[in-house]
Amino acid sequence: MEIPYTVETRADTGLNNVKLGIWLFLASEVMLFGGLFSSYILLRVGAVEWPFGSDILSVPLATFNTIVLIGSSVTMVMAWASLKLKDLPKYKLYMGLTVALALVFLVVKMYEYADKFSHHLYPSESTFLGIYFLITGLHGLHIVGGVIVNSFLLLPGAKMWETAPERFTNRVEAAGLYWHFVDLVWIFLFPVLYLL
Amino acid sequence: MDTVATVEHAPARAAHEPELGFWQKYVFSQDHKVIGIQYCITALLFLLFGFTLMMIMRWQIAFPGQPVPLVGGLFGAANAPGGIMLPEFYNQLGAMHGTIMVFLGVVPLAVGAFGNFVVPLQIGAPDMAFPRLNMASYWVYFIGGVVMLASFFAPGGAANSGWTSYTPLSVIATQGQTWWLIGMAFLITSSLLGSINFIVTIVQLRAPGLTWMRLPFFVWAQLVTAFLLLLAFPPLEAAAFLQLMDRLAGTSFFMPSGLVVSGQALEVSGGGSPLLWQHLFWFLAHPEVYVLILPALGIVTEIVANNTRKPIWGYRVMVYSLIFLGFMSFIVWAHHMFMTGMGTLISAFFQTTTMIISIPSIVILSSLFISLYGASIRFTTPMLFALAFLPMFGIGGLTGLPLGLAVADIHLHDTYYVIGHFHYVVAPGTLFALFAGIYYWFPKATGRKMNDLLGKIHFWGSFVFINGVFMPMFIQGLAGMNRRMYEGGRAYQHVQDVLQWNSFMSWSAWGLGLFQIFFIINFFMSMKKGKKTNDNPWEATTLEWEAPSPPPHGNFVTPPEVHRGPYEYSVPGAPSDFTPQGQR
Numbered sequence: 001m002e003i004p005y006t007v008e009t010r011a012d013t014g015l016n017n018v019k020l021g022i023w024l025f026l027a028s029e030v031m032l033f034g035g036l037f038s039s040y041i042l043l044r045v046g047a048v049e050w051p052f053g054s055d056i057l058s059v060p061l062a063t064f065n066t067i068v069l070i071g072s073s074v075t076m077v078m079a080w081a082s083l084k085l086k087d088l089p090k091y092k093l094y095m096g097l098t099v100a101l102a103l104v105f106l107v108v109k110m111y112e113y114a115d116k117f118s119h120h121l122y123p124s125e126s127t128f129l130g131i132y133f134l135i136t137g138l139h140g141l142h143i144v145g146g147v148i149v150n151s152f153l154l155l156p157g158a159k160m161w162e163t164a165p166e167r168f169t170n171r172v173e174a175a176g177l178y179w180h181f182v183d184l185v186w187i188f189l190f191p192v193l194y195l196l
Numbered sequence: 197m198d199t200v201a202t203v204e205h206a207p208a209r210a211a212h213e214p215e216l217g218f219w220q221k222y223v224f225s226q227d228h229k230v231i232g233i234q235y236c237i238t239a240l241l242f243l244l245f246g247f248t249l250m251m252i253m254r255w256q257i258a259f260p261g262q263p264v265p266l267v268g269g270l271f272g273a274a275n276a277p278g279g280i281m282l283p284e285f286y287n288q289l290g291a292m293h294g295t296i297m298v299f300l301g302v303v304p305l306a307v308g309a310f311g312n313f314v315v316p317l318q319i320g321a322p323d324m325a326f327p328r329l330n331m332a333s334y335w336v337y338f339i340g341g342v343v344m345l346a347s348f349f350a351p352g353g354a355a356n357s358g359w360t361s362y363t364p365l366s367v368i369a370t371q372g373q374t375w376w377l378i379g380m381a382f383l384i385t386s387s388l389l390g391s392i393n394f395i396v397t398i399v400q401l402r403a404p405g406l407t408w409m410r411l412p413f414f415v416w417a418q419l420v421t422a423f424l425l426l427l428a429f430p431p432l433e434a435a436a437f438l439q440l441m442d443r444l445a446g447t448s449f450f451m452p453s454g455l456v457v458s459g460q461a462l463e464v465s466g467g468g469s470p471l472l473w474q475h476l477f478w479f480l481a482h483p484e485v486y487v488l489i490l491p492a493l494g495i496v497t498e499i500v501a502n503n504t505r506k507p508i509w510g511y512r513v514m515v516y517s518l519i520f521l522g523f524m525s526f527i528v529w530a531h532h533m534f535m536t537g538m539g540t541l542i543s544a545f546f547q548t549t550t551m552i553i554s555i556p557s558i559v560i561l562s563s564l565f566i567s568l569y570g571a572s573i574r575f576t577t578p579m580l581f582a583l584a585f586l587p588m589f590g591i592g593g594l595t596g597l598p599l600g601l602a603v604a605d606i607h608l609h610d611t612y613y614v615i616g617h618f619h620y621v622v623a624p625g626t627l628f629a630l631f632a633g634i635y636y637w638f639p640k641a642t643g644r645k646m647n648d649l650l651g652k653i654h655f656w657g658s659f660v661f662i663n664g665v666f667m668p669m670f671i672q673g674l675a676g677m678n679r680r681m682y683e684g685g686r687a688y689q690h691v692q693d694v695l696q697w698n699s700f701m702s703w704s705a706w707g708l709g710l711f712q713i714f715f716i717i718n719f720f721m722s723m724k725k726g727k728k729t730n731d732n733p734w735e736a737t738t739l740e741w742e743a744p745s746p747p748p749h750g751n752f753v754t755p756p757e758v759h760r761g762p763y764e765y766s767v768p769g770a771p772s773d774f775t776p777q778g779q780r
């Protein structure tokens with residue numbers, strides 16, 4: 001039994017199943033983070049006092065992390081483009097870089113968390129810190145998920161290139177769309193929590 | 197083209213497929229039909245369990261302070277010493293009844309079971325677009341259900357803050373609430389996986405010639421439902437994370453400053469908003485109401501068209517109404533919150549949108565009523581349930597209008613009137629439609645018909661008693677009797693005149709339970725001994741009846757093609773009174 005349109009596009013919708021699926025998933029993710037950002041706004045406008053993020057959090061570290069994540073998005077696109085050019089070694093290089101940059105981001109984030117905890121700044125301290133830890137923690141989990149998927153596509157998953165190159169390229173594209181979304185969440189998160 | 201595929205072709209087709217072992221075929225199956233049946237049986241068991249909780253609660257309401265008969269000894273001394281129910285235990289039963297019925301019973305049955313089984317067949321697809329995701333969706337749902345059931349054994353018992361889990365009460369509640377939140381996270385993930393799968397399947401895998409306006413209405417209903425699940429559930433997931441943080445990490449997202457509990461000031465940082473939970477919760481839970489009702493409307497439409505032997509009146513308008521309903525359902529949520537003091541301006545806005553959303557609902561219901569006009573109706577068992585659905589859902593919908601008006605809601609809020617209203621929508625509404633669907637598609641799933649006599653006994657008994665349960669609730673509610681009273685409202689002077697209804701409703705509930713036995717016997721007996729049927733026993737037009745009964749892995753013997761609309765019954769000049777969609 002074959003499911004149609006797993007690789008080829010359907011003429012009247014112009015999509016294949018994977019691409020439509022990942023876009024729908026991202027739509028639900030928008031609602032998830034949208035719910036959290038809305039909660040942030042409602043909690044902040046209702047608060048008696050609310051600290052400036054930059055007084056508590058480290059803006060230089062977060063700026064560094066922003067650059068790291070944007071860089072990883074660029075390497076992700078390069079990885080996909082390399083596959084389109086049928087260059088597997090280049091794909092492995094760029095995908096490896098993407099995973100490495102994501103790990104750098106996580107290490108920096110862990111350092112930030114450890115620094116907060118060492119100063120006894122826990123989520124229970126204030127609503128600001130609570131929402132900071134929740135949103136960045138959830139975003140961090142999304143990064144971890146991305147690392148797992150990308151590592152799979154880098155190592156065992158790349159075997160598919162031999163048998164079904166087009167299908168594999170589609171998978172990398174879908175993973176890339178997810179990765180850009182996670183990046184985009186951080187682009188919103190950084191000014192909202194660290195700068196405003 | 198031969199439209200009715202015969203069963204003899206099925207083995208030839210199946211021979212191409214590698215034979216699967218027992219576990220892969222029936223337990224970890226990726227076949228949409230097996231997954232649909234798994235959903236169906238699991239959800240029916242949860243419905244029975246949730247209903248049992250309610251039958252126990254009805255004893256307490258009718259005869260408070262008396263030991264619960266039969267099962268009273270099972271609850272343990274912590275919940276019901278000597279079989280006499282404690283208020284805390286009543287609260288657990290109430291919260292879990294709502295949760296189980298909505299999230300583990302009706303939605304998995306309406307979407308997981310019927311959506312999975314029927315949608316790929318009706319659009320002529322070999323399976324769902326992502327079969328492995330489909331299997332994951334069922335098993336994540338199963339785990340969520342196990343977590344919910346296990347929470348009864350947590351210290352302090354299951355969640356007891358109502359199915360709405362309003363803060364700050366739920367934040368300071370016993371450990372069962374944490375289990376509830378974790379269980380909900382599983383259920384939300386399951387419905388997310390399912391809804392992506394449904395949308396991709398319907399958009400991508402329609403058979404050649406099956407254009408949007410040739411889709412059966414049931415498929416349209418599932419499509420809109422999937423969008424509601426996809427977009428409305430994530431904010432509740434966000435809310436569940438926030439509440440988990442409040443409970444486990446000591447944050448105060450929902451905890452205002454200066455809370456005093458049992459005479460002691462709570463040690464939290466404060467500054468949170470209890471209303472925030474209600475907004476996030478109802479942002480899910482109002483679209484959820486439409487998740488409950490839209491698949492039911494879809495099922496009823498299929499059955500009405502088939503048994504009136506007429507095209508559905510106003511198919512296009514129904515589809516447009518359905519889409520409009522889906523959009524509007526996202527901006528009516530705060531009509532559950534008129535009494536929270538959120539402000540008259542906001543109330544006025546949500547009151548207006550609520551009145552607007554009633555229009556497409558009435559358009560759909562009216563179209564179904566008009567479809568009956570002038571028909572020579574076949575009163576089959578599924579049709580009886582579908583016919584009963586129409587006025588029952590009508591009562592449920594119309595009694596909702598006074599609740600949607602902020603002024604009338606002041607009197608009716610949190611009374612039994614509200615309970616009567618939404619139970620009319622969901623119980624004799626949606627559940628009747630789901631029963632109709634089971635009777636209707638049972639021959640497709642098993643190749644056998646359910647027993648007609650037992651089905652009719654089930655219908656008439658359920659129909660009489662279910663009204664006995666819910667109709668008096670309007671009387672009690674209008675008299676001002678509050679919901680969630682563990683002694684059935686005896687403490688209140690102003691409801692003394694309507695208290696005598698309590699035992700009437702309880703006896704009706706137990707009678708309702710008694711008549712479900714006919715269904716259970718019928719369901720299992722017909723699987724083995726039901727009358728064998730051909731592939732199209734109802735002489736229906738939609739594509740699922742062109743597949744063999746039961747359909748093999750991969751569904752169709754020859755890939756179907758569609759040449760006409762979904763409900764071409766009694767076409768003048770046609771050789772029979774139904775023209776299948778696949779017929780040239």
